[in-house]
Amino acid sequence: MTAGFISKKVLGALVTLIFVVCFNFFLFRVVDADPVANLFRGKELSQSQRAELREEFGLNGSQGEQFVKYLGQTAQLNFGRSYSTNQPVWDEIKKKAGATIALVGIAAVLSAVIGIMLGIAAAWRRRTKADYGITAFTMGAYSMPEFWLGMLLLTFFAVKLGWFPVGGITDPDSSATGLAKLADQAHHMFLPALTLTLAYLGEYTIIMRSSLLDTMREDYLVLARAKGLRDVLVRNRHAVPNALLPVVALMAINFGFVLSGAIAVEAIFSWPGLGLATYEALKGPDLPMLQGLFLVFSASVILFNLIADILYAWLDPRVRTS
């Protein structure tokens, strides 16, 4: 893979990022001439409060001036202060990012791995009970709102059976450290991670199944069998690597979904990450926080797209060597 290819992709990602940053500006100012009035509808605001808020939002001065000022601040990761905590938005985000990265990371990896394996199993046993069962299961999981699944799991396994804590990331009464603390956190993470994994593996299964079915018609598999390879090896060495390519392309999109899904799921399990922060910022509404979160979510999806693009090119020699 050439350096030219990578720099082209990185440049593309940067342009997209700049677009999102600009879009964010217009979202809050052009779509709605007076976000202050709208966000605080129903609340009495004095003239001076209003002026103060307008200043805070950078709504004074001409649009051009506002835009330049906004760009400068964004470049310095200055997204203003959160209303609810009065801390800089960026500090709040940094503080909460870890919990979300852990949850979303684990769920994204698990849903991909399990989803792909189910897809392989279904395609390989096409038109058998296993195939129908897997397809029905994934269709069902795909059709549920993820937070509803979270509510069901929470009610049953945490409230009714008491196997898992009902929320949070650690037991507030516990003073455990080291491994014990990690185990406690894993215990807390189990249900939210399970919810996200189940909710998002369906896409992988469906795509992997259909991709593998396509691949299984390929002539090079007949050659592999003719060479004397066992069926399992024909599948693992020849069919799966080819069938995986379209799935890699899906990964970035799906990552965006898992990240979005984390908003409601973190709210349900009071998982103290960016999703819960979004949920709380919405109830405020805490506009600077929402803006900052929007940018962070978008930037991470863009980053993931970039990674997926490069991974795809690296996996497919036809792209890599051209």
Add this chain to the structure above:
Amino acid sequence: MSGQVPLLSVRDLHVTYAAAERPVPAVRGVDIELEVGETLGLAGESGCGKSSLAGALLRLLPGGTEVTGEVLLDGEDVLTMKPGRLRAVRWTDLAIVFQGALHTLNPVQRVGDQIGEAIRLHSKGTSHAKVRERVGELLELVGLPARRARDYPHQLSGGQRQRVLIGLALACEPRLLIADEPTTALDVMVQAQVLRLLEDLQERFGLATIFITHDLSTLASVCRRLAVMYAGRIVEQGPSHDVFAAPTHPYTRALAGAFPVIGDQAFRMAPAGLPGDPPDPRHLPEGCPFHPRCPAAVETCSSVPVELWPAGPGRAAACIHAPGSPVPA
């Protein structure tokens, strides 16, 4: 013929594909006998069942396909072999150069690895370096520099890929090679090169070969014996020069009479001078399946079934005009 068991002996082979509406009988009773080192040419129009026959010999046809009869390799029936034995026989006794070089190589694996995989599979424990060396030798054997082993299929031209496939087929030193239209997708110059290469290899290694094409003139120059297929059956066979120079079956005559430009796709579909289309295997005409297109057809052809009747020394033809035909024409 010597008293030994022949290398390959196919008896009454039938291949029937499972299809949505009705099954497709692609091969309908074929007998083939092949001695060690012998070459047989198999000709026929597109869709007459040549590839189906080749696939059946190693049980490579899609699941649900019904294959009956006997395929005896050294007297052992491939069709009833246990899976483990079958895998061992594949590529070491019988290897195939598949039709369509463009799609038969795995696009995400280096060609050297694809050749090496076969070597490693059949001689377990071969060292890495040994495998690499052998892959290099094979590539050079087919006229490619050894460093091409590191290339991916898309980095090779059509002719080079075909060479890789031939090298791959020779990887485990099989005793029988089936070359299924090894030159169809190639341009004229490259076709001639590949053919010469195959001829050369066959002589050097004493390889028995079944050579499949639609082009009778090529076969006549490369193979000692010829078999012509029509609608899933062999309709004429014999020593290739005799068959080519004086065909008995009107279908062979049509194939031989037309001197095609090599690689001419139009000819591939419909031999010159032959009206109509090749028959749909699901709806074969009564009597001789060739009679609707046959210039020499008589009334009985549409009702009397034909089979291979003697037609001169070492020859047979499935036509009521054949000298040995019991049916009065």
Add this chain to the structure above:
Amino acid sequence: MSALAEAPSARRIAWLRRRRAVAGAWRDYRRHLPGMVGLVILVLVVAMALAAPLLADEAGLKAINSTGNPTWASPSEFGPLGTDGLGRDVMTQFIWGSRISLLVGLAATILAMVIGSVVGITAGFFGGAVSAVLMRVTEWFLVIPFLPLAIVLAAILGPSVKNIILVIGITSWPSTTRLIQAQVLTLRERDYVDRSRALGASNWHLMSRHILPNVSPLILANTTLTVPIVILSEATLSFLGLGDPSNASWGKMLDDAFESGAVTLEAWWYFVPPGLGILLVVLAFTLVGQALEEILDPRLRDKHG
């Protein structure tokens, strides 16, 4: 004179051909089991939504009219589905909620389809710089994660059914655009478009007479596959508190259930029905969409089964 006489008959032939095609597609569809299952579920749910005024009194949605009811009554104690924390009948909420969920699902989909098709056809048809710009913008919108964007938009616009339709509609079009553009590109290569152009047909004529009829099956299948995504999006936005409080959808019901502590009270009867409703409708639309896709695009026929 003869040209005049010919024109209507040509159109009539085209019309007849299209009618035959539709009849043929329906014959195929009837044989498609998953598709029929989806269709039956849809018909039932739509019937329930339309008949809501006959099935349950709308007044029961207000807590003020439910003061006589017990609160958190389980199904065995009250009605078919029990009551919520304010004593409101869950069955009534479920029936009326289907209306909002379906309304938002269909309206937002139509909005997204119109935007997506217009942009896609324009980009595909004109090509060149127009296409480059449009498709670039489409790519950008594809990358922006949908939910955070929708959240921000909905937070700015405020919670109402109209706004939620708007928000989902203007965030869900890009994938349709990409699909349609690709299809139009292949259509443009066909001879008859060139021929019509040579005969002096205007761009508008070409687009409405040749391109649109040919992409409409694709749009139809894509629509059916977009509705379930939109319904899920609506549920999520409502759950996050962006739903219309005075017109509760199934998603809003789930929000209310969660906010009022139904989970800790194990009051499953409050949140199981709306979730199941969403699941069934989403599943049904997906099944119908896949069936349509297979029937309209025979290349896929082998794949889903």
